[in-house]
Amino acid sequence: MSAAKHFPTCSIAALAALALAFPAAAAADPPSWTPMAGVDPRTPPLAQSGAQADALRASLKRIRLPAGFAIELFALVPDARHLAVAPGADLVFVGTQTGTVWAVAGAAAGAPQVRAFAPGAGFANPNGVCLARDGTLFVAERNRVSRYRAPHSWADPAQVEGSEVLARGRLIPPAEESPGHGARTCRVGPDDRLYVTLGQPYNVPPLTKLQRFRELGMGGIVRMNLDGSGREVFATGLRNSVGQDFNPADGTLWFTDNQTDLLGDDVPPGELNRAPRAGLDFGYPYWNGHFKVAGSSVAPDLKDLPEPAAAVFPLAEFPAHQAQLGMSFYAGTQFPPHYRGGIFVAAHGSWNRSVSTGALVNYVPLVDAARAGAVEVFAEGFRNVDGSYWGRPVDVAVLHDGSLLVSDDRAGALYRVTYRP
Numbered sequence: 001m002s003a004a005k006h007f008p009t010c011s012i013a014a015l016a017a018l019a020l021a022f023p024a025a026a027a028a029d030p031p032s033w034t035p036m037a038g039v040d041p042r043t044p045p046l047a048q049s050g051a052q053a054d055a056l057r058a059s060l061k062r063i064r065l066p067a068g069f070a071i072e073l074f075a076l077v078p079d080a081r082h083l084a085v086a087p088g089a090d091l092v093f094v095g096t097q098t099g100t101v102w103a104v105a106g107a108a109a110g111a112p113q114v115r116a117f118a119p120g121a122g123f124a125n126p127n128g129v130c131l132a133r134d135g136t137l138f139v140a141e142r143n144r145v146s147r148y149r150a151p152h153s154w155a156d157p158a159q160v161e162g163s164e165v166l167a168r169g170r171l172i173p174p175a176e177e178s179p180g181h182g183a184r185t186c187r188v189g190p191d192d193r194l195y196v197t198l199g200q201p202y203n204v205p206p207l208t209k210l211q212r213f214r215e216l217g218m219g220g221i222v223r224m225n226l227d228g229s230g231r232e233v234f235a236t237g238l239r240n241s242v243g244q245d246f247n248p249a250d251g252t253l254w255f256t257d258n259q260t261d262l263l264g265d266d267v268p269p270g271e272l273n274r275a276p277r278a279g280l281d282f283g284y285p286y287w288n289g290h291f292k293v294a295g296s297s298v299a300p301d302l303k304d305l306p307e308p309a310a311a312v313f314p315l316a317e318f319p320a321h322q323a324q325l326g327m328s329f330y331a332g333t334q335f336p337p338h339y340r341g342g343i344f345v346a347a348h349g350s351w352n353r354s355v356s357t358g359a360l361v362n363y364v365p366l367v368d369a370a371r372a373g374a375v376e377v378f379a380e381g382f383r384n385v386d387g388s389y390w391g392r393p394v395d396v397a398v399l400h401d402g403s404l405l406v407s408d409d410r411a412g413a414l415y416r417v418t419y420r421p
Contacts, residue, residue: 038150038160039103039115046114048076056413059390063381068336068421071379071406074414075104075112080407082185082326083397083414084129084137086154092397093117093137094407094414095129097183101139103157104414108399118148121162127183127242132226133192140184140196143177144168145228165194165228172198172218181240185326188226190251195223199240203261204285204299219284221255221275235275237282237311243327243395249341250369252276256324256345257314260288262298265353267291270318272327272345272364272372283311290317315372321350322358326395332402335419342366344378344404346393356387361396361406379406379417 128140181199
């Protein structure tokens, strides 16, 4: 497959630049499906009892929730990041920023069995996991996308078939790889195309990188067919989005975006955005929310950068540096009507603010399909009295029974929030 099939064909110049970004040897068609071990039932599952579990259950008593809600330990899962709930099975896939995708089976029934998924796949920062409507699992790594399917159903994940969607080094040019902002997320849209968020690796991208990143979709979102063909840049003007979901009411994509560092404790804001169509520019690095970054102390080389003519501003803004990451529309019925159809968002917490902030779960109600209401704090208490973190939420997902799953990479755990009137 040529580079032209992977990337936008908006101009000859852009196409030429993209063709040069990747080695020709990597441009072959994706391999066919290959049988491999999925979850080996002979492998001992991770221990789910002991001092760590006891300490977390004690800490969870400090979490503050609205009346009627309760939180409990769901499973111990090291470096738990983004989540995908398998259809028709008591099974949750959990991405990480190490080299493992975890499969958590049986936890909804109270007996979690946590084992590595596809241990022979050679994952590298497999943060993003998502599912297609037919149950195919996609894994978005720092610089590769792969997919997996169970021959019958995810009720039996022992043997699977795998295929590369974009081979290693084909998601972004290897020269642009960086440990910073390399956690990808993915979603399969109602158009049956795969959407992948691509953070750019800088606090603020330098002027010399802006055009190249825009062409690649870095600092943006790219989409492609489920086999990796037909790749195009869907959205630009982002800094580092690490959360996205489609509104089931109208099929539009919403996503979070992380704010610029080193501009003070209280600016700029975190963002919640909506992209009703392809081709929108969300303003970065000129704007971060309604704060002008271009020409500031962290971006002096951008002082003459033209303001985007049609920048799209966030529909909701969060306090600075809270690092809102994963998000999910609530389509369940267990929670009260106020929460149905709105968005839960995990805030990972600040890393260099003078007084820490974040480490919580937000709820954002919708006024209508195109407008967000006032941001609410739904779950908090993951910080110690001294401001340090005992837990850091990363992602949220709705389980089959309508309860809410929360991942925590600091504690290495999943929690379940339930409601009883």
